[in-house]
Amino acid sequence: MASETRPDDQLWFFLKENMALPSYVQKQFTLKDIQQKGLSLADCLKITNSADSNVNKYAFYIHSVSMAAAVRLLSDESILATFNIYCRKDPVVTILIRAADDLSPNTSRAPSHQNSLAERRKISRGKVVPEIFIQPKVRHASGSMDVSTMEPIADVAESEKVTLYLGGGMFETFTKEYLLCWINSQLEDGKPLTDIVVQSLRPDGEIKRLALTAEVWQHSLVRGQWKDNFLPLWNDYNRVRGSRESILAALSRDIPNFSAACQNFIHDLRTFGGNKKSRQRLDGTGHEFYLGVPYFNDETRERLLRIPTRNGTLATDLRQLAIKRSGGEICAAHDLSPLYEAVLGVQWDKVKEKGTALHDQMSSLNLDSQTSKTKQIVKKGSQIFNKAFNRKGGGGRGKGGGGSGSRSTEAW
Known part of the structure; x- marks a missing residue:
């Protein structure tokens, strides 16, 4: 976990990449600048001198050291929600902008990658500026059986396989149908997306259990040829989580x-x-x-x-x-x-x-x-939240999909 960063110290980079050319546009601001002005997807285009102001023609991503992968921003509200969940304590936050039909930065690097990264690290003067993790090429599939059909995973068509990277060069392969059916059934039962546990059956009958943690989702499920099946689930999880945490923060402020x-x-x-x-x-x-x-x-x-x-x-x-x-x-x-x-x-x-x-x-x-100590802890947490965002009230619920809408500085 990154150490606590004062709002005035946090740097925000806005990077617009061209997947066909080594050229790029990169600007930087402090969190204090953003708190004062507010931030929308349209603002990100203005900051990077984009000639076309239509946000629907671009894909926007946010990344910081606490994140295992870049998260796509689907609306103005998602900027604040994602910041609150992942980035508030990190020294550097990067907003990446690509054409809407370009590959995700989680799976590909632009020709300008090394130069833009070097520039960010130079400007940051020692602050942690991480690279976005690119999943290594899968060299094999596990020898497990599909728990629903009892067929060897190796016999399943490549288009129907999903391979999860577990770290340390370890992989586990499942059928797409099993993962989607099990995940959706667990969600229907109220299980949090990142608490779901899937099972893999070894040839010797041993059952291996694997938790679909946030790292597994970011490293594997929202990347690769199967991402279109899993990315909507991940985006919806983050949208709901951001809205929920805003409401809970408001309740903590109002009720000691x-x-x-x-x-x-x-x-x-x-x-x-x-x-x-x-x-x-x-x-x-x-x-x-x-x-x-x-x-x-x-x-x-x-x-x-x-x-x-x-x-x-x-x-x-x-x-x-x-x-x-x-x-x-x-x-x-x-x-x-x-x-x-x-x-x-x-x-x-x-x-x-x-x-x-x-x-x-x-x-x-x-x-x-309750004890005064409990009240003090809650009060201190609320003060930190308010100070970071300059807020007096609870956050509103974000909406998915593209579009910029009107900019508001109240939440910052």
Whole structure:
């Protein structure tokens, strides 16, 4: 993880590349400049002296040292959302601009690559300016079996294979059909995209499990001949994540004990079956899905239900879960908690590590009276967020697709 960078120190480079010529246009600004002026896709074209101002004729990417791959920017709103997720602590951020029909910088390098990189490093004066990772050529496919058809992967047509780079020269190959079917089924069950685990069957019957982490997505799934099948899933994940984190940041600013309330809520859901007091607190909310006091008041509940998800909002996911479990019971620990954990950004493993201390705190739970230390931590996090973006309110939900729209400086 890159070290914390003060907003005034962070450099932004705007690089317009020509895939047929060694010429390029590159400009630089500080984050402070961008905070003052705001930034849109159309601005990126103006900065690089582009004669054509039609953003739909170009592809825009953002990259920094915390990112395993460049992420494509599909709208003005995606610039801020992606910055918030990946780049805020990094010393240098680069915006790359190519023609819309050119290959991605994740799979190809322009003739000007070395010269533009050298210029960025010279101007940055020691700051980390990373190269974008180019996946090495796959020299082999694994000898595994397809878990759905039980056929050797080697017998599958090349156009139907997807090879994941695991690092260290290691690869694993799957069928495209298996990956897409499994990923979509897990997403329907509310599983976060980067928490999905796929399986590979060895010839000797051994099952190998592989987590589709953010690195796997960026290094492998959004590159190569199969990227058109997986890139929409990745872009949608980042769009929803950026919008969700903006709303959660706003809730943390408005509600001093919000972070602690979320952790307490997840703790009780996970321990519902074996903890009488957890059941009493959850049942006492009087809400079908336990969204109530002592965890969240009515206003907070309404804001939570509007948090965006892949299927629409949290309210949408809860309704779909109720329909799916119609005629049966909804399990607090196995149905509701994973869904809420993904939406609230709470990791149960970390909450569980608090063990007895958390249990004792909750034995006389009053979420309107948290420790001053917790309030200070939340307040400090909110101040850092506000300072970095010069913000007073929550962020709006971004929209996919091209187009520039009107520029706003309020979010910066």
